[in-house]
Amino acid sequence: MSKLNLFLAACAFGILTVAATAQTEFTIYSFPTTGAATSFTEGRLVADSAGNLYGASESGGKNRFGFVYELVKPVAPATKWTEVVLYSFKCRCWNGDGERPYAGVVFDAAGNLYGTTYQGGAYNEGAVFELSPSATGWSEKLLYSFQGGTDSVGSRSNTGLAFDPSGNLWGFTNKGGDGTGSPCLGGCGTIYELTPTSGGGWQESVIYRFGKLGLGGFPVGTPVFDATGALYGAASGGGDNRGVIYKLTPPATPGDPWTYKILHVFVGTDGAGPTGLVLRAGNLYGVTEAGGANSGSGSGDGTVFELAHPTPGSPVWTLNTLYSFGASTTDGTFPADRVAFDQQGNMWGVTARGGDSGAGTVFELVPGTNWTETIVHSFTGNSVEGGFPAVGLVQAPNGVFYGTTQQTAAFGVRP
Secondary structure, eight states, X not given: OOHHHHTOOOSBOEEEEEETTTTEEEEEEEOOSSSTTOOOXXXXXXXXXXXXXXXXXXXXXXTSBOEEEEEEOOOTTOOOOEXXXXXXXXXXXXSSOEEOOOSOEEEOTTSOEEEEESEETTTTSOEEEEEEEETTEEEEEEEEEOXXXXXXXXXXXXXXXXXXXXXXXXXXXXBOSOOSSOSSTTOOOEEEEEEEOTTSOEEEEEEEEOOOGGGOEEEEEEEEEOTTOOEEEEEEOSTTSSOEEEEEEOOSSTTSOOEEEEEEEOOBTTBEEEEEEEEETTEEEXXXXXXXXXXXXXXXXXXXXXXXXXXXXXXXOEEEEEEESOSSTTSEEEEOSOOEEOTTSOEEEEEEEESSSSBOEEEEEEOSXXXXXXXXXXXXXXXXXXXXXOSOOEEOXXXXXXXXXXXXXXXXXXX
């Protein structure tokens, strides 16, 4: 278990906004601690074109097995956000429904929502689902049920989905994959693709099976694609088991295997435990939950890094550590999930711990000769605003970044 996950222990959250100029905050929605909307979320939010927010809770809902929700943005003169439960998952009883949607949801071009569940499905090993809107509400359909164990098709997906340039869905599983001689209990995980069929269904294909931790295993984050269709991701493992960044290149001939290549192996001083990635101008950006220059006698408080694309004629990607957390007693520690960029090219993110009260921070990194960090807000961890944010920020059309905390509140940041 990562250091980040050791500190995530709460049952409810809400929404708040942090104004970067005054570094003030206010809660715009708090989920109740009892009832159908009781929530515990680890998945990031997604915004629609109107600025409404969507997410998933791995617990709570009508049946207590998780739910997908919408937070409706108020229209003036109204000031309160309204929560709508779009769908409550039913149970873990092998009835074809999902359970425990950890990773949030993603939109397609038609306005449908897609996500994964860690359990449930036809084999109780997790599923991929679609939620479609109508005049009478949202309806759910399971697109695929994972088969479980060390089956080569994988199981137990606790990461997000992404669409490739052709409109196919991609994701990771936490188990399964290489079931023969795998060093990982239950398998090291898979990378899979779901392709829509002419009959309205979806066909699953395993693109890569993790089998040796030295080459990476237990993929994290969400798949990231470049313009050529190549996929990038982060995983555990590597020579020192501090994590790797990898690339999957599509074959020249359809049907041939994809090419897996490790771009960087972390060693600790440059970070440990990479999470989600962002691709910007050909370079990859991300955070590590631990490691970095401020390791001292421990394992470090985490980093923000850039993995620079190879220069012409060179195959080598170059890792640049942009910032190491723990530089002061009030600095953030254990950065979570992934960073986000504003229109000026500044990076924004959260840390799960650290800050004035130890309950986490919102930070901004401004580029220059050296990237400069500013703590935009330190969470108190109290019952009003919460603390210990575990997922990255999403920017709505109004320019505000939104996110969630693991205690009482979620937040937005205006650049």
